[in-house]
Amino acid sequence: MNRRRRAVSSARRSSAWLVVAGGLVLYSVAVVIFALTGISPTLLLPWWIAQAVPPLVYALLIGVCVRPVSVSRWLGGTGLLWAIHMLLGILTAGVVASIGAWSVDLSGVEAFPPPLIPEILWVPLLLIPLRDSIAGHRPAFTGRRVKSHETDRKMAPTPARQAPTATTAHVVAPSSDAKWPQRASRDSGEEPEAPPAQPSGARTPTPLASNPMPSGVAPAQPISQPSAPRLDETAGEEMLNTPMRISFDRIASQFPAGAFNVPLAEVSASLPEPGHLSIPSRLVLAQLAEGLVQAGWDVIASQIPERLLAVTSQEVAEQLTDGRLTLPLDELVPQVPLDLLTSGGKPVQVNGIERFPAPFQPAGSLEPPVREEPEPPAEWMASPSEWPLVEEADSDRDTGELPVLEDVELDETLTRLDEIEPETASEAEPVAMQLQDTTTSEQAMSLSEPEMPVHATAHPETARDALAEPRTHGSLDVVVGSAEGAKILASSSSSLGVDAAVAVAKLLLPVLGTTRGAWTTNQITLKGQDGALILTPLGSLAGDGSVLVSAVPLGGSLALAEIAALRAAGTSTAVVAARARDGASDDPLDADLLETEPTSKVYRTAASLDALGSIVATTLHIRETGRDLHLFLPPESDVHDIARLACEIDWAFIAVGRLGPRFHAAVLRCGARRLIIRMDRRDTADSSIIIVGGETARPGLACRQAEDAALALGVR
């Protein structure tokens, strides 16, 4: 086995020189001992043989230890070591002569050529630090031979790592699953070397010295990117002369206490532009590359009436943290033209990357389960969710024809997304999408794919690429159905078929369209072994609203699909909550829930759910089935109502499971709140149900903690 590692040059390793120094000490000690004891290290060889041995030995060592090496460097290295050998021998002889005890005939300068040993024992040590210098290359990798029982190939130090350079003529098709940087000039296919397009009034980059920044702000250093000029040097004069504005409220907390003799609200209202502060663009652009924009007090002092200050202006400046105010980037960056930010270097090109398939696939996505669509079981058809189904699209897809769309009217939220140019797919990089229906598929894809608002508004090309990104894998299938007057727009790119997605949506419509106390559901995500299903109402389900159903495969961009669906829904989902859950008492799903004392393990689990704020653990027991429901909800939540909701979803999962798809978790998005319902993956009738809910700023972490809680409580 060969073990290779990149390393610094051997000559720069202090350890190598330490070995040499140690060897020299030992050599000196040996010489002195020889001299004092009269022991002669002279070999009984003809003198010319003894002198021929060192260069031969050195040549051999260089050939072995320094590879690859050219003949000239080999000879040069041998000569160097031999010269050192002779020099050392002469010096040694001189030293020994001064001691005067060595019985060697050759001593002093007359002793040339020097004796064979002990010089030959030390000089080879110089190869340790000089190895790379003799080889004449910078060691990208240094080889270390290790044992192997096979005929391993010896790894010699190799040339520097092949860098994927932009100068290569071989432009590699980008990975199908990567978001590759956009070329600045797509049409021409050439990489612009010049600074980015400038706004009208563009000018030659102005040296900073001629455009002094306001005091109190250190000029920002570009972040180790020598080729990227600072924005204040590349922006046009018009841009530089246009001040940016920020909300006074965003920085008000940074002022020292007692700086003003009036409330901050009054200060804000007294500004030249009430509520806002003006910031020089040059100052912002100069620091934008640092991820932090700061301004000295003097930048804004002139905008605040002096009469409002309780202390002197100088005192305010001195009391500021670091003497500066940190400005809100989220208000400043949107004021910067996008073309200033998007200029950059050339995209990376890696020769040969197309020869390697994606090495890793998440479990479950390697071989999508092939299953036959069973007939809906009688129990399911007889269930309360026995809605009329519109399934004409099934047969249409089987015969390769387009689904019937006459009875579908798209909501405004959908038509708004149609502004995206229709040639999206054709202009994008190769993407494995097999669209069944051009019109419907594009609409659905626009909804289920992440929408990049910045790109979409300013750079249509970028927006097209963002839409064409293979956030999901496999072909995209689309179908339209309806139930209880609500349209179901379903798209699927996972092994979870679009028909199953529609069936699940129909089963869960009652859950989606009702409100449970403070829990207003505006999106449900179901997670299962075949992927995830996102249900998002696009309007009032009580009327003629629509439900967007997106199936995402395992490993797909679930969160982005959720966000995109919510964006599509806009504000219309708020109407969903208006539908009251009527007839609850008649619902056969209503279970007899008995409140029991949670176990200590449940309490301990509650303590681990810190991503959801303050929660209270409750355990409910379903008398009929013997199952327990462990609820971790904010105080004063209606645990019985939430428990019934969980039971309904559990029932829906069981019904869906008979059709094929199996789900084990549901995440209900309720504004800033999340309600996570976790069932057991196993088909155990007495397994517990975990319900975790609360307001969170870290929904991903909340889901993970809920998963951990489920595992801790034996829910697999």
Added chain:
Amino acid sequence: MSIINYAKREISFKIVYYGAGVVGKTANLQYIHQWLPDANRGNLISLATGDERTLFFDFLPVSAVSVRNFTAKFQLYTVPGQVCYNMTRKLVLRGVDGVVFVADSQWDRLRDNVESFRNLQENLKEYDYDLDETPYVIQYNKRDLPNVAPVAYLDFLVNRRARRVPSFEAVAVDGTGVFDTLNTVSRMVLAGGFAREEEEATHEHA
């Protein structure tokens, strides 16, 4: 530190997930570990403090495809993100074959991203590595949070070198973009590694 075992026909690469503290490096490895088939993954070794901050590093060995009769194996590492653990970060970077720079998308973490990226370059330089010659990708994590910066600005901060690299939006805790990131950096490493082997073979024959 690519390791080639010609006897077993294995080639191993080292990929390091780099970034500031609490950006989701460990979450990436946890998701990979959770979702890779058992046959393709080893144990995830993680040494973390009580508040789930990585104390030393995380390590996850995974095996992947067979390329030219070689089994490609990858050793995935994370580094501790806190500023005070720079020596550990430097150690973990030794012999790196590919880097995933994980950036936090939130506005208030942008400065940390920039400093961490700069720290990455400095630490690579300690080993005479050049970031421009090292396969790396950038992952913009936590895209599910409400206060995230646009990708264009994130690119501007950490991906505007002379050579721009692939970047990915991700939500590591639920797996969004995790495998896309890993697959791309792996392919870049594989391409570079095998191209180097070919070059060496050519050199030896010459």
